Amino acid sequence: MDLLDLLKRPEGKTLEFKRDLSSADGVLRTIVAFANTSGGTVLVGVEDRTRHVRGIAEPLDLEERLANLISDHIVPRLVPELEIIPWRRSHVLAVQVYASPVRPHYLRREGVERGAYVRVGSTNRRADRELLEELRRFARGEAYDEQPMPGLDSEALDFRVASESFAPVRRLRRADLQTLRLVTTHQGRTVPTIGGMLLFGVSREQHFPDAWIQVGRFQGVDKSRILDRAEVHGHLVGAVEEAIAFAEKHAWHGADIGRVRRRERWSVPPVAIREAVINAVVHADYAQRGAPIRLAIFDDRLEVENPGLLPFGLTLEDLPRGISRLRNRVIGRTFHALGLIEQWGSGIQRMMAACRDAGLAPPTLEEIGNRFRVTLWLEQVGAPTLDKTEGTILAILSDGTGRVTSEVAKVIGLTPRATRTRMVRLVERGLVREVGTSPQDPKR
Incomplete structure (x- = not known):
C-alpha cells in the first residue's frame, strides 16, 4: 500500500483518516459503510483535516485491538486486511476493506435496522429501509425492476403504447414482453414486472407516484426566479424525448457574425444532454419516494439529477473509465432494444467527449444526499476541437x-x-x- 499516495488524496467515498482509536464506534461505522458500498481504506494515525501523520503508539497492540473490535461488533463476519505501515519514526495502521458480497453488514448492538451504514461522499449514512432492501437485492444479484407485481395481470401494461415506442425500430410481439422481462411468470400467472409498469403501465403513477421528470429554466445561477417549467408525466420512453426537447429549447445562444448576421449554436452539445437524461432515467432508484427526476437549466449550467446513489461497488472515479453497473435491468434492456443506449457504460464517456470537443469544461458528477447529479457547464474554456x-x-x-x-x-x-x-x-x-x-x- 502506497501511504504517500493516499496522503495526497482528500477523504472521500473510499478513504478516511482517523487520528486514533479513541472513538472506536466511528471507525467501525466507517468499516461497515465501506463494506456495504464500494470498499475503502481507513488510515489510523492521520489527522483527518490536515492529513498530518501523528503516528500510533504500540502498533501491534492497536492492530490486535482493532481486529477484535471488528470481529466482536460487526455482523455478518467481516475480515478486512490490516497492515502496519512504517512512517519516519512512527507507524500508521491501514485497514483495507473490500466491497462485501454478503451485504448488509451492521453493528451488532444497534441491529440491522439501525446499525447498517453506507458511504456517501466522505460521510457515513445510516441505511434506511429502502437502502437496506437494495443492499439485500444486490447481495442476491437481483434488480428492483425485475421483481414481479403479483397483484396485477399482463393487461396492466399498455401494449399499444409499447408497440408505438418500438415502431421506429421493429414490430413488437406479445412474446417480446417476456424476452424483455416486461412481464414474468409468478406462481403460474403472467404478471408485469416493476420495470414493465414503469415503462408502459396503464396506471403507472398510481404505483410509482414519483416516476416522472420535473424540468425548469431559471434566471441566473440559482432557483430564486423561474422562467419556464413543466412536469413530464408521460411513459418513460416518451418522457425522455419531452425532457430533451425542453432542454434543447432553452439551450440556444446567438453569436453575432458581422453587423447583422446571426449564427445560432448550442450552448451545450445535444448528445451530452441526451446522455445525461437517459442516464438519469435508466439508473434512477424508483424504490425511493419523495422526489422525481429533475432537469434544471441555469445561465451557467444544466443539471440532471435522479433519486438514488451510485450502484454499490461503483465510485465516481469509475464512471469516466466506462465502468458501469445497471441498476434497472428491464429499463436498460428495453432502452437498448430501442436504440436509446448504444453500449453499456459508454454514456458518461460520450457525454464527456462531447463537452471536451465543444470546448466546454468536463461535466461534474456528484452524489448529493441520496441523489446522483450530472452538471453540464455552459462556459467555453477552450476552442472546439x-x-x-x-x-x-x-x-x-x-x-x-x-x-x-x-x-x-x-x-x-x-x-x-x-x-x-x-x-x-x-x-x-x-x-x-x-x-x-x-x-x-x-x-x-
Whole structure:
C-alpha cells in the first residue's frame, strides 16, 4: 500500500483518516459503510483535516485491538486486511476493506435496522429501509425492476403504447414482453414486472407516484426566479424525448457574425444532454419516494439529477473509465432494444467527449444526499476541437443563411452521404443546427 499516495488524496467515498482509536464506534461505522458500498481504506494515525501523520503508539497492540473490535461488533463476519505501515519514526495502521458480497453488514448492538451504514461522499449514512432492501437485492444479484407485481395481470401494461415506442425500430410481439422481462411468470400467472409498469403501465403513477421528470429554466445561477417549467408525466420512453426537447429549447445562444448576421449554436452539445437524461432515467432508484427526476437549466449550467446513489461497488472515479453497473435491468434492456443506449457504460464517456470537443469544461458528477447529479457547464474554456473538413463546414455555414447537404458536399469534395455523416456529428456536438426534420425536407 502506497501511504504517500493516499496522503495526497482528500477523504472521500473510499478513504478516511482517523487520528486514533479513541472513538472506536466511528471507525467501525466507517468499516461497515465501506463494506456495504464500494470498499475503502481507513488510515489510523492521520489527522483527518490536515492529513498530518501523528503516528500510533504500540502498533501491534492497536492492530490486535482493532481486529477484535471488528470481529466482536460487526455482523455478518467481516475480515478486512490490516497492515502496519512504517512512517519516519512512527507507524500508521491501514485497514483495507473490500466491497462485501454478503451485504448488509451492521453493528451488532444497534441491529440491522439501525446499525447498517453506507458511504456517501466522505460521510457515513445510516441505511434506511429502502437502502437496506437494495443492499439485500444486490447481495442476491437481483434488480428492483425485475421483481414481479403479483397483484396485477399482463393487461396492466399498455401494449399499444409499447408497440408505438418500438415502431421506429421493429414490430413488437406479445412474446417480446417476456424476452424483455416486461412481464414474468409468478406462481403460474403472467404478471408485469416493476420495470414493465414503469415503462408502459396503464396506471403507472398510481404505483410509482414519483416516476416522472420535473424540468425548469431559471434566471441566473440559482432557483430564486423561474422562467419556464413543466412536469413530464408521460411513459418513460416518451418522457425522455419531452425532457430533451425542453432542454434543447432553452439551450440556444446567438453569436453575432458581422453587423447583422446571426449564427445560432448550442450552448451545450445535444448528445451530452441526451446522455445525461437517459442516464438519469435508466439508473434512477424508483424504490425511493419523495422526489422525481429533475432537469434544471441555469445561465451557467444544466443539471440532471435522479433519486438514488451510485450502484454499490461503483465510485465516481469509475464512471469516466466506462465502468458501469445497471441498476434497472428491464429499463436498460428495453432502452437498448430501442436504440436509446448504444453500449453499456459508454454514456458518461460520450457525454464527456462531447463537452471536451465543444470546448466546454468536463461535466461534474456528484452524489448529493441520496441523489446522483450530472452538471453540464455552459462556459467555453477552450476552442472546439475540429479537423480541417469540419472547420471548412463551419466556415461555409458561418454567414447564417443555411445550406443543404448537397451544397456543402460540393465545396468540401465529399459525397452527400459522407457529408451528411459529418454534419450529424457537428449537430451532436452543438456546433451546427439542423433545420430539416426528415430526408424529404428540402432544407435538410
